[in-house]
Amino acid sequence: MSDFQTTTEPVARKLHSCCECRGHIEPGQKYQLTAGCWEGDMSSFKTCLACVEARDWATAQPEWCGDGEHLFYFGMLEEDLSNLAPEIAPGDGRRFKAYRMQSQIVHRRFPAKAKKAA
Template sequence: MGDFQVKTIRKARKPHRCCECHGLIVPGQSYEHVAGVWDGGADRFKTCMHCVEAREWAIAQKEWSWDGEHLFCFEALGESLAGLAPEIYPGDGRRFRAYRLRCEMQNRRRTSVQH
């Protein structure tokens, strides 16, 4: 958690890049905008709704914890999903979902580079 942060859902008026998958957020699409101060430095992050949903799913998993509290760092969702997947019991489909979400992020990055 930062010193303070403000989270809003916005509708893009111009193209942006998602801070997680680096995919294109096109005009008209909704995205999450978080601005705040962390460790004394101001920053802002724009996240596509696909990555917001992936982050919320990952944080809700009981295997995602550190000293009993859920932590999250912007710009690290892909690595976090890759680290989370092996920790999940393989029999209930959640491990597959973690890998699938990671692959979807990579596909959005590849697709946006081609445009």
């Protein structure tokens, strides 16, 4: 639980790194900035809009299991999606969507390797 936090969607004026995929947030792109105090420590997290969309989708799924205290932890979206996907029934398109979002996170993290593989 946070002591307090605020979330905004500024436009990047310089290059930033997403806390989830660690991909680039380029100047001129919007991103989500969450700043606050957790257990007495001030922190801020910059998240690209693609990861925000993936996080919002994942946390809205009925199979999503928070730890009871936190809905999610910043920086763990890829792992959370990999844990969520097997919980969704086989043949349900949402399972494929969870794996696809996880793969997209990896591609944003390693864009050069993704281009080589294609």
